[in-house]
Every structure is written in C-alpha cells, then in structure tokens.
Amino acid sequence: MNAPHDDTLSLYGETFSSRFLLGTALYSSPAVMEASIQAAGCDMVTLGLRRQNPAAGDGDAFWQILRDSGCRLLPNTAGCRSAREAITLAQMSREMFDTPWIKVEVIGDDYNLQPDPFGLLEACRTLIDDGFKVLPYCTDDLVLCQRLREAGCQALMPWGAPIGTGRGLMNRYALETLRQRLDVPLIIDAGLGAPSQAAEAMEMGFDGVLLNTAVAKAHRPPLMAEAFAEAITAGRKAYHAGLMQQRQTASPSTPTLGQPFWHSGG
Amino acid sequence: MNEITLSLNDETARLPANTTLADALDAWHYAERRVAVAINGEFVPRSAYAERVLGDRDRIDVVAPVGGG
Numbered sequence: 529m530n531a532p533h534d535d536t537l538s539l540y541g542e543t544f545s546s547r548f549l550l551g552t553a554l555y556s557s558p559a560v561m562e563a564s565i566q567a568a569g570c571d572m573v574t575l576g577l578r579r580q581n582p583a584a585g586d587g588d589a590f591w592q593i594l595r596d597s598g599c600r601l602l603p604n605t606a607g608c609r610s611a612r613e614a615i616t617l618a619q620m621s622r623e624m625f626d627t628p629w630i631k632v633e634v635i636g637d638d639y640n641l642q643p644d645p646f647g648l649l650e651a652c653r654t655l656i657d658d659g660f661k662v663l664p665y666c667t668d669d670l671v672l673c674q675r676l677r678e679a680g681c682q683a684l685m686p687w688g689a690p691i692g693t694g695r696g697l698m699n700r701y702a703l704e705t706l707r708q709r710l711d712v713p714l715i716i717d718a719g720l721g722a723p724s725q726a727a728e729a730m731e732m733g734f735d736g737v738l739l740n741t742a743v744a745k746a747h748r749p750p751l752m753a754e755a756f757a758e759a760i761t762a763g764r765k766a767y768h769a770g771l772m773q774q775r776q777t778a779s780p781s782t783p784t785l786g787q788p789f790w791h792s793g794g
Numbered sequence: 795m796n797e798i799t800l801s802l803n804d805e806t807a808r809l810p811a812n813t814t815l816a817d818a819l820d821a822w823h824y825a826e827r828r829v830a831v832a833i834n835g836e837f838v839p840r841s842a843y844a845e846r847v848l849g850d851r852d853r854i855d856v857v858a859p860v861g862g863g
Contacts, residue, residue, distance in 0.1 A: 551861070551862060551863030552861040552862060552863075553860070553861035553862050553863050554861065554863075555861065561861065574862050574863055575859055575860065575861060575862045576859070576860050576861070576862025576863075577830065577857040577858065577859060577860065578857055578858065578860045579803040579804075579855060579856065579857055580803075580824075580827070580829055580856055580857055580858030581803065582822055582823035582824050582827060583823075584858075590859065590860070590861060591828065591859050594859075603862070604862045604863070606862055606863065612835065613835070616832050616835055616836060616837050617857075619837035620830035620831070620832060620837050620857060621830070623830050623837075623839060623840060624828065624829075624830045624857075624858075624859065625859075691863065718863070738863075739863075740862075740863030741863065
C-alpha cells in the first residue's frame with residue numbers, strides 16, 4: 529500500500545495530486561468560486577455548457593477564473609435526457625474546452641435526477657469509441673457499473689445520494705459492494721452534504737469525491753472547501769491505516785491487570 | 795427576398811436564404827464569443843461553419859461555458 533505522501537489519484541493514466549473534484553455552479557459570485565477552488569486545492573473542476581444569448585457577457589469572468597486556476601476541466605453533460613443529447617453535448621464540450629475529459633450524465637427522472645442506466649451505457653460506449661476519457665455519473669447498481677467497466681470506462685462516479693440533497697451515503701451496502709468488486713477508481717459524485725460524509729467515503733476505500741452544492745451553499749464556501757479537503761485527506765489516511773473491526777460489546781482500552789481498589793470479596 | 799425561418803436557442807429567427815452558419819453567427823453577434831454549435835441536435839465543428847449553409851426550420855443551439863457540478 530502506498531504511503532500517504534505519494535498517494536496520488538490516477539485516472540486514464542493521468543495523475544492527480546488531489547482527490548477532491550469541485551463543481552463550479554451555485555456560488556454567489558465568481559470571486560467566491562475562485563476562493564473556494566483555491567481553498568479546496570483541487571486539480572480538476574467540473575463545468576457545463578448552456579444556451580447563450582449574445583447579449584449575455586457575464587460568462588467571461590467565470591471562464592477567465594477557471595483558465596487561471598490551472599485546474600483541469602471536466603465538462604459535464606448535465607441535464608441531458610438521452611444518449612444522443614449527451615453525445616452531442618460531449619462533442620461540443622470537447623471543442624469548447626479542448627479536452628477529451630467528459631463527465632457523462634444522462635438523467636432518467638426529473639424528480640430525483642437519477643441517472644438513466646440504459647442511456648448512460650449507450651452514451652459511454654459511443655464516447656469511449658470516439659476517444660473521450662469518460663467519467664460516468666451513475667447509480668450504485670453493481671451490474672450497471674460492471675457494464676460501464678466492460679464498455680471501457682476506466683473510472684466510475686456512483687452517486688452517494690441524489691444531486692443537491694446533501695444526504696450522504698444513502699446505500700452503504702451497495703457502495704461497499706462496488707468497492708469490493710470493481711478494480712477501477714471510484715469517485716463518489718453527488719449527494720454529499722458534510723465533510724464527515726466525504727471522510728466516510730474515503731475511509732471505505734473510494735478514490736475521490738466530487739461535490740458542488742455543499743461548498744457553494746455553505747455560509748462561507750472557501751472555509752467549507754477547506755473542511756472537505758481536510759476530511760478527504762483524513763479519510764484517505766484512515767483507509768490506508770486500516771480501520772479497526774467493530775465489536776458488539778465494550779472492551780477496555782486501559783489494562784485491567786493491576787486495577788486498584790479491586791477486591792474479589794466485594 | 796428569399797427568407798428562411800429557423801430557431802436559435804428555441805427562439806424564432808429569420809435569415810436570408812443560403813446564409814452560412816459563419817455569417818449567421820456574425821449577424822447574431824456571436825463572432826467574438828466563445829461558443830459551440832449544434833444544428834438539429836448534431837454537433838457542428840468550428841471548421842465547418844464557413845461551408846455549412848442553413849436551411850429553413852433548422853434548430854440551432856449555441857452554447858457557452860457555465861458553472862456546473
């Protein structure tokens with residue numbers, strides 16, 4: 529097992545010094561976003577594409593900050609409802625950002641923004657054939673994740689909980705199963721609300737965490753970004769260190785031998 | 795004058811017939827902007843803007859970077 533100090537994340541052959549991927553939406557201002565990215569110390573940030581009217585020029589500051597951040601860009605296909613839409617948006621992103629990286633989202637349900645596993649798999653197959661470095665936003669379903677792996681995805685991003693809910697790891701059993709059965713990097717994407725939840729994911733052996741709302745909607749986003757970064761580092765160290773086995777009954781940590789005031793006669 | 799009607803980001807737009815995508819983007823003041831384009835749900839690379847002639851009822855999506863999760 530690697531020592532924590534040279535414990536880097538590797539995705540599609542590229543090395544990342546941080547295991548924290550941060551979203552760039554929902555901040556109160558570009559300056560707050562910039563400070564949060566710096567506080568997070570992340571290597572990769574997500575972003576999207578939306579219809580743009582020529583009169584709107586407010587995207588320039590946003591773009592300038594991301595370019596200056598030095599972070600690698602992970603465009604998403606957020607909001608796409610079919611494989612075809614996701615494929616087209618991925619192609620537009622590749623040209624726009626000059627990157628083969630793509631976070632593939634195909635949404636199957638408007639209410640909980642649950643990924644559509646069928647459309648997702650179809651989109652990922654096509655995009656991998658087309659040379660993209662695909663990071664699929666997926667559910668925690670083992671068979672879906674196995675199919676995505678077989679399709680050529682070299683990393684997967686199962687949800688912790690639905691996007692923006694902040695509910696943490698809703699299905700630990702399913703996530704533990706993924707970790708045990710899949711030999712690719714797994715990044716928990718979406719649903720995390722607290723640094724403790726990120727630490728929990730890392731303690732379970734997940735390779736990274738992607739989140740947005742929990743930082744952007746904190747009262748002090750840069751401070752929360754720092755808190756998440758520390759939790760992710762702590763959780764990773766704990767995973768390397770090896771958690772103790774849980775027990776049903778108490779077991780004293782201070783030696784019982786030599787306990788004073790102890791008299792067998794009572 | 796021959797005119798075509800199409801949709802630009804889901805809003806009705808009119809252009810002279812035989813307008814290229816490059817000329818349309820210019821007319822719509824996108825020329826200096828960082829955008830990507832799809833027509834009828836298909837990606838159109840920048841290298842094709844000058845040759846791509848727009849047709850009646852084409853659905854054009856012009857997108858730009860935004861924050862995303």
